[in-house]
Amino acid sequence: MEELTFAGAVIVAGGLGKRMGRPKQMLPLAGLPVLVRAVQAFQQVRSVRQIVVVTSPENREILKKHFTDLTYALPGATRLLSVMNGVQALDPKVQAVAVHDGARPLVDPAAAARCLARGFAAGAAVLAVPVKDTVKQVRGGAVERTLERSSLWAAQTPQCYRAEILRRALDKFGHLQDATDESQLVERLGVSVQIEPSDYKNLKITTPEDLIMAEAFLQRGLRQRTGFGFDLHRLEPGRKFIVGGVEIPHSKGFLGHSDGDVVLHAACDALLGAMCLGEIGLLFPPSDPAIKGIDSRKIAARVLELVRKHGGQLVHLDITLVTQEPKISPHYPAVRASLARIFEMDEKDVSFKSKSHEHVGEIGRGEAAMCHAVATVLIGEEK
Structure with a gap:
């Protein structure tokens, strides 16, 4: 079996942070910007030998104060276009790619490593956690049906792929506007996307309450x-x-x-x-x-x-x-x-x-x- 020795991480951080009043990925979290913590996590994954950060020139200048070995790409008009820009900046020798949200600062490096290994072996894998709440499908303000919770998982990042599979999915379906993550494009290729269990600490900073929870998680280890x-x-x-x-x-x-x-x-x-x-x-x-x-x-x-x-x-x-x-x-x-x-x-x-x-x-x-x-x-x- 081929061994994974050269993986790349594409960290997408091109959002404007409209809900938070400023780019959420640059908000301070226990003394460091959220995005800096996300990058640090992938620096601890042994197989990751290149990290591409897709972000604005302004954010790039802040990152340069913390890191000297990153590759940069400019954001696109949509998340998928940003991912495409990041993938294009990867070294051609990269065997597997982890795509990660820059607003997820608390990803466990060990979980990211497992997801990369599984994605490389199976073609595609995503970190996810079981849904804890009962989920209702709603139409017109009324419940249409209650979904079976035992089969529902909430997808996180990183989402990891063999490099050639991700590139093929982006080339064929990257123009789609309704896809909220690239795993949907890989599914359209007919590739089975595997679930790699994660933890609930790997939350995405979207609202002020998320930042408070992330601070609480982080303080436990400091x-x-x-x-x-x-x-x-x-x-x-x-x-x-x-x-x-x-x-x-x-x-x-x-x-x-x-x-x-x-x-x-x-x-x-x-x-x-x-x-x-x-x-x-x-x-x-x-x-x-x-x-x-x-x-x-x-x-x-x-x-x-x-x-x-x-x-x-x-x-x-x-x-x-x-x-x-x-x-x-x-x-x-x-x-x-x-x-x-x-x-x-x-x-x-x-x-x-x-x-x-x-x-x-x-x-x-x-x-x-x-x-x-x-x-x-x-x-x-x-x-």
Whole structure:
């Protein structure tokens, strides 16, 4: 029997998310976009050697911050056209194809692997679960008949096929507008589509309630870690006063080997502390002349990359800047928005505030400023 060694995954994420107000596949789910979680699942399937994501150029730029080895295709006017675009982008050597909805972030990689193996062996297979509710067939607002529940299954994704069978079905029936999934096209070829049992956790994010349920499922497999960060810099004339990536007009600025952004430095140390990865002085030593004057946003990008590499997901920041001058409160919105961009978070998950030092000590005399930061990170449970 031929062995499956080169499978491809086509992840369809071209929807506009009209019910959710924005593309549902890019909504944050426990610190990461829904689509990112869907891609991560297929990275864990050993036979999948190519992942094609069918999505907009805007979403593509977000994915590039998380992945470096994806193939991309543009969405079509319908789901089937999007699938066709994705299949066309696959390597010709692909033996089997898994087609998956980008709005299903919690698919079990083991179930996806089983479905691919079964689809390759039988020609076609789909993940599905038995229907739990009694299903009524309705016409004109009245029940026409009650369907036999024991024979009903709810189809999920991925839906998996031998590559040549899927290509043949798309070539012959891809123009049909009434097909809601590609397995219907394969059925029209006369190929028997096998059912591979899945679980109810593999839900599709369609409504706000779905997102709440997905968060609950996901939280069961994560633990929360908290890190604390602190930084202090002297203030000198002729330097820029930069906090959280925002330059605030002032007669003095922060003295330091970098741009002296105490807010970003404290936030980065909080992230590293939550992950037990040291502090920024180890990553960016002040003795290194190559980084003199470095923009602290670059430091933050490196720290965020490191946190993600170790399986961490930043979900909340709470930052307090302590300075006698200048007055910071008028700049709260700009700094919060900047921090959200830098750390790729929803602004509602970023807290930024400031306190004076009541004219006490160096800070009270306007000679220095300091910052405290707390970061909350989610990481996977230890095996």
